[in-house]
Amino acid sequence: MTTTRKHTALPKARILVEALPWLTRHHGKTVVIKFGGNAMVDEELKAAFAQDVVFLRHAGLKPVVVHGGGPQISRALDRHGIVSEFRAGLRVTTEDAMDVVRMVLAGQVQRELVGLLNRHGPLAVGLTGEDAHTLTATRHRPEIDGEPVDIGRVGEITDIDTGAIEALLADGRIPVVSSIARSQDDHHVYNVNADTAAAALAAALGAETLMVLTDVEGLYEDWPNSDEVISRLTASQLEKLLPELSSGMVPKMEGCLHAVRNGVTTARVIDGRVQHSILLEIFTDEGIGTMVVPDEKPDGQGEP
Numbered sequence: 001m002t003t004t005r006k007h008t009a010l011p012k013a014r015i016l017v018e019a020l021p022w023l024t025r026h027h028g029k030t031v032v033i034k035f036g037g038n039a040m041v042d043e044e045l046k047a048a049f050a051q052d053v054v055f056l057r058h059a060g061l062k063p064v065v066v067h068g069g070g071p072q073i074s075r076a077l078d079r080h081g082i083v084s085e086f087r088a089g090l091r092v093t094t095e096d097a098m099d100v101v102r103m104v105l106a107g108q109v110q111r112e113l114v115g116l117l118n119r120h121g122p123l124a125v126g127l128t129g130e131d132a133h134t135l136t137a138t139r140h141r142p143e144i145d146g147e148p149v150d151i152g153r154v155g156e157i158t159d160i161d162t163g164a165i166e167a168l169l170a171d172g173r174i175p176v177v178s179s180i181a182r183s184q185d186d187h188h189v190y191n192v193n194a195d196t197a198a199a200a201l202a203a204a205l206g207a208e209t210l211m212v213l214t215d216v217e218g219l220y221e222d223w224p225n226s227d228e229v230i231s232r233l234t235a236s237q238l239e240k241l242l243p244e245l246s247s248g249m250v251p252k253m254e255g256c257l258h259a260v261r262n263g264v265t266t267a268r269v270i271d272g273r274v275q276h277s278i279l280l281e282i283f284t285d286e287g288i289g290t291m292v293v294p295d296e297k298p299d300g301q302g303e304p
């Protein structure tokens with residue numbers, strides 16, 4: 001009986017030990033995890049996501065969740081008779097649309113994730129970038145065909161105050177952040193792309209890793225013609241590739257570049273449709289998606 005129990009337990013022990021190098025490297029480190037709206041496809045997946053995040057927390061890391069909700073916002077806007085339009089990968093956000101964006105992100109998606117995480121204990125606390133001046137933004141006017149274009153209440157982050165998030169982390173909590181920013185000057189709020197917000201927060205928090213969970217396996221080399229995933233890229237290689245990217249991948253990869261150019265050791269784009277994708281990333285040496293690393297320093301001393 002004891003022997004049988006030992007036999008079934010041994011592989012489990014081995015699996016835990018395999019994760020030891022990753023866990024040792026990341027102990028006490030901040031990991032920013034962006035959960036995209038497109039990856040939140042079913043209840044099981046969301047529950048597995050919450051389990052992974054709580055696992056990281058109990059393993060001694062400091063996870064911070066930044067969530068999206070693009071499809072959920074589009075559905076709500078549709079119900080309000082507002083048509084969704086995207087320019088340069090960003091939602092054109094009128095005053096009316098902004099109310100809906102805020103209601104869906106802070107009132108629905110964030111609440112749901114906080115609830116799922118808190119099934120495991122009093123861990124998660126939700127906030128938006130408005131809280132405690134976490135994110136301050138100014139109106140973003142992206143350049144399209146060389147001309148700045150007005151896309152409404154879309155924000156470009158100008159300042160980050162990490163105080164509230166750091167206090168929560170120090171208290172052992174898991175902050176869950178909605179990508180809405182306050183404005184410095186006009187008493188309004190701004191809609192910020194969640195990838196951009198996650199990357200900016202990862203850099204400001206001095207995070208070890210940024211993990212972006214989405215609805216593809218990673219960055220495809222020749223999308224949409226092939227499903228060959230680029231497994232590893234340096235910052236300079238990614239910079240060259242940026243002009244060729246389209247739609248949702250633009251803010252995602254720009255965010256990864258910003259993160260690794262500003263002190264984050266690795267930025268990863270992984271398939272959030274795969275159950276326990278965060279833990280899979282830990283248990284496989286090279287990871288399962290696309291990993292962006294800083295450029296090698298000329299003296300060969302630094303990353304990667």
Ligand SMILES: Nc1ncnc2c1ncn2[C@@H]1O[C@H](COP(=O)(O)OP(=O)(O)O)[C@@H](O)[C@H]1O
Pocket residue numbers: 035036037038039068069070195213214215216218219220221222223245246247248249252
């Ligand atoms: N080179 C590429 N590799 C992978 N996906 C790409 C690429 N270029 C564009 N995409 C698109 O980007 C989408 C992911 O971005 P997005 O829809 O904003 O997801 P999320 O809700 O996770 O932020 C993919 O589903 C795909 O349609």
Ligand SMILES: CC(=O)N[C@@H](CCC(=O)OP(=O)(O)O)C(=O)O
Pocket residue numbers: 035036037038067068069070071073089090091101154155179191192193194195
């Ligand atoms: C300005 C802008 O485009 N904001 C996004 C915010 C949500 C988001 O980014 O969600 P995903 O990560 O699921 O795409 C939007 O309104 O859809």
